[in-house]
Amino acid sequence: MLNDEAGTLAASVVLPTYARPAKLSACLEGLARLKLDAPFEVVVVDDGSPEPVAPVVEAFSDRLTVRCLRQANAGPARARNHGAAAARGRWLAFTDDDCEPEPGWLLALVRALEAQPDALVGGATVNAVGDNIYADTAQDLVSFLYEHAKVKAADGEGFDFFTSNNMACAKASFTALGGFDETFPLAAGEDRDFGLRFKASGGPLLFEPKAVMRHHHDMSLSRFVRQQRNYGRGAFHLRARASEKGGGKVPFEGVRFYSGMLSYPFRHRSPKPLARAVLLGLSQAAMVAGFAQEAVQRRGGGGGVV
Structure with a gap:
């Protein structure tokens, strides 16, 4: 536990948000149902929404220890760092405004951290959008990456990142690492960069399947393609930053990795596997x-991600 002027808090849930008040409200509703046998808080960071979300947050003040901070729009990495800096809990847990935790989510993360305080812990994220093949496939991609990491664990490698909508660590570890790299303005690549740096610092990355987060991310074909394109932009930025920091190259995966990805829907008997x-x-x-796109922009003097 961490003692401070506001009392004793076991954990702080850091929640960045931008212009999605209805989804934010649903997320806070889920957080209000969390089962944890110790005090915790929720720190909402409004990343410059055109219409401030403070009234949405204040509606939960009788059910949650919750605060709303506001910043000029700067992207999710800075918003998470802003919330983490203001957090008063020993443990930091991160999620997004389009997510809804299962009641035991935070308890599972906290128990895992109490057992191994120097770890970065990630939980299981499940698609909560019904009958949407694009959301299903986006979830397939994350699930395959986690499955691949579990296979590598047998060779002593294991996980090297967790998605930022379901991860937790000690605030002291987060602060010592410098938090998320704020040169990642998109929601793409900053979680992998953080995981790689955490692993390089000697901290283990542990998967906790009982920490379940439901992801309500509606998608169309165009939104799916845009999301994946942004992931590619983030991947370029990740490699460029690793080179700038002298951390060496981030390796590309081989043929076996991609064949495993494409066969994932068939191996798991998913609906519409071919599609x-x-x-x-x-x-x-x-x-x-x-x-x-990022490579061309950088060669043309465009700098980093824009």
């Missing part, structure tokens, strides 16, 4: 396009 496999292939094409 999902095609979309997974499209996701990689979009990522390559985003990666190339």
Whole structure:
């Protein structure tokens, strides 16, 4: 536990948000149902929404220890760092405004951290959008990456990142690492960069399947392609930053990795496996396009991600 002027808090949930008041309200509703046998707080960071979200947050003040901070629009990395700096809990847990935790989510993360305080812990994220093949396929991609990490764990490698909508660590560890790299203005790549730096610092990355987060991310084909293209832009920025910091190159995966990805819907007997496999292939094409876009911009003097 951490003692401070406001009392004793076990954990702080850091929640960046931008212009999605209805989804934010649903997320806070889920956070209000969390089961934790110790005091915790929620720190909402409004990333410059055109209409401030403070009234949405204040509506939960009788059910949650919750604060709303506001900053000029600067992207999710800075918003998470802003919330973490103001947090008063020993443990920091991160999620997004389009997510809704299962009641035992925070308890599972806290128990895992109490058992191994120097770890970065990630939980299981599940798609909560019904009958949407694009959301299903986006979830397939994350699930495959986690499955791949579990296979690598047998060879002593394991996880090297967790998605930033379901991860937690000690505030002291987060602060010592410098938080998220704020040169990632998109919601793409900053979580992988953080995980790689955490791992390089000697901290283990542990997967906790009982920490379940439901992801309500509606998608169309155009939004799916845009998301994957942004991931490609983030991947270029990740490699460029690793080179700038002298951390060496981030390796590309081989043929076995991509064949495993494309076969994932079939191996897991997912609905519409062929369509999902095609979309997974499209996701990689979009990522390559985003990666190339950033490479061209940098060669043309455009700097980093814009």
